Amino acid sequence: MPALDLSPGYGLPALAASYLDRARVRELFKVRLDRSTKQRRLRFAGAFCLASQRGVNLGREFQVQFTGPYVAGESKFIIAVAMAGPTREFWEKRFAAGDTPWDRGEVSPQLGAWLAAGALKPCRILVPGCGSGYEVAALAAAGFEVTALDYAAEAIGRTRKQLKDAGVEATLVEADALAWRPQRAFDAVYEQTCLCALYPDHWRDYADQLRRWLAPGGRLYALFLQWLRPGAAEGAIEGPPYHCDINAMRALFPEPRWAWPKPPYPRTTHPRGLAELAVVLEHRA
Numbered sequence: 001m002p003a004l005d006l007s008p009g010y011g012l013p014a015l016a017a018s019y020l021d022r023a024r025v026r027e028l029f030k031v032r033l034d035r036s037t038k039q040r041r042l043r044f045a046g047a048f049c050l051a052s053q054r055g056v057n058l059g060r061e062f063q064v065q066f067t068g069p070y071v072a073g074e075s076k077f078i079i080a081v082a083m084a085g086p087t088r089e090f091w092e093k094r095f096a097a098g099d100t101p102w103d104r105g106e107v108s109p110q111l112g113a114w115l116a117a118g119a120l121k122p123c124r125i126l127v128p129g130c131g132s133g134y135e136v137a138a139l140a141a142a143g144f145e146v147t148a149l150d151y152a153a154e155a156i157g158r159t160r161k162q163l164k165d166a167g168v169e170a171t172l173v174e175a176d177a178l179a180w181r182p183q184r185a186f187d188a189v190y191e192q193t194c195l196c197a198l199y200p201d202h203w204r205d206y207a208d209q210l211r212r213w214l215a216p217g218g219r220l221y222a223l224f225l226q227w228l229r230p231g232a233a234e235g236a237i238e239g240p241p242y243h244c245d246i247n248a249m250r251a252l253f254p255e256p257r258w259a260w261p262k263p264p265y266p267r268t269t270h271p272r273g274l275a276e277l278a279v280v281l282e283h284r285a
């Protein structure tokens with residue numbers, strides 16, 4: 001495998017050098033750390049650490065990077081590594097370790113507000129990235145025909161338990177949200193932090209899926225996670241969860257293909273101290 005010649009110019013924030021397993025990096029990538037300045041080493045350590053925390057298969061990504069002409073600089077490398085984003089294994093490991101800070105342990109108050117206001121009425125609804133499934137059980141109990149989707153087996157197992165405990169039923173699908181195709185379209189999709197769990201390179205595909213899943217006139221009940229991280233000032237894309245900037249959301253779900261209500265939108269708080277913007281979009285034919 002060719003050596004990677006690190007070149008400067010990418011602004012990923014440096015993480016502590018103690019994260020770096022230099023021997024493993026050398027073994028995997030044959031990186032010429034000896035030629036780098038300390039700062040570059042730290043940046044590389046940061047990229048390596050962020051990527052491995054996200055469950056990215058670094059070795060595989062790196063080999064892909066080197067199948068073409070030798071054009072890889074530091075930024076190219078970091079982007080190539082980060083493009084895969086969190087994997088199914090990443091989420092499985094988070095569930096297995098009980099490391100689920102996104103999990104409220106109860107139904108989102110915004111779902112309760114939409115139901116109480118009659119803004120969301122019983123219909124055929126999909127909950128992608130359902131996690132522990134509190135909302136799935138609540139919707140089923142409120143008379144909805146619910147399909148819940150997640151590619152982590154543990155999430156599906158937890159959702160099954162929620163349904164059993166509540167004595168209600170829903171269709172459970174263990175599949176990748178970026179690939180799954182239903183047999184029939186839905187009247188509504190309840191999107192609670194599945195989008196922000198996907199690396200932004202996949203957002204366009206996910207938005208296309210949401211459009212495919214919904215029947216014309218169907219509604220997307222979206223909770224757009226708000227977490228603008230300081231690294232964004234230097235161009236770093238950090239997550240999950242990835243910040244769902246409102247401008248990016250308008251680009252993903254543009255008028256007139258989607259009808260937007262007028263802002264301001266309600267902000268739902270999250271146990272981590274974060275917030276979600278609650279927006280109901282209508283799929284226009």
Ligand SMILES: C[S@@+](CC[C@H](N)C(=O)[O-])C[C@H]1O[C@@H](n2cnc3c(N)ncnc32)[C@H](O)[C@@H]1O
Pocket residue numbers: 091092102103104128129130131132149150151152155175176177178192193194197198
């Ligand atoms: C941040 S958690 C949110 C879970 C739940 N919606 C909640 O708010 O508690 C993201 C969930 O999406 C699932 N997920 C991420 N990417 C996915 C994909 N490509 N296909 C299906 N599920 C995915 C993860 O397994 C995880 O359960």
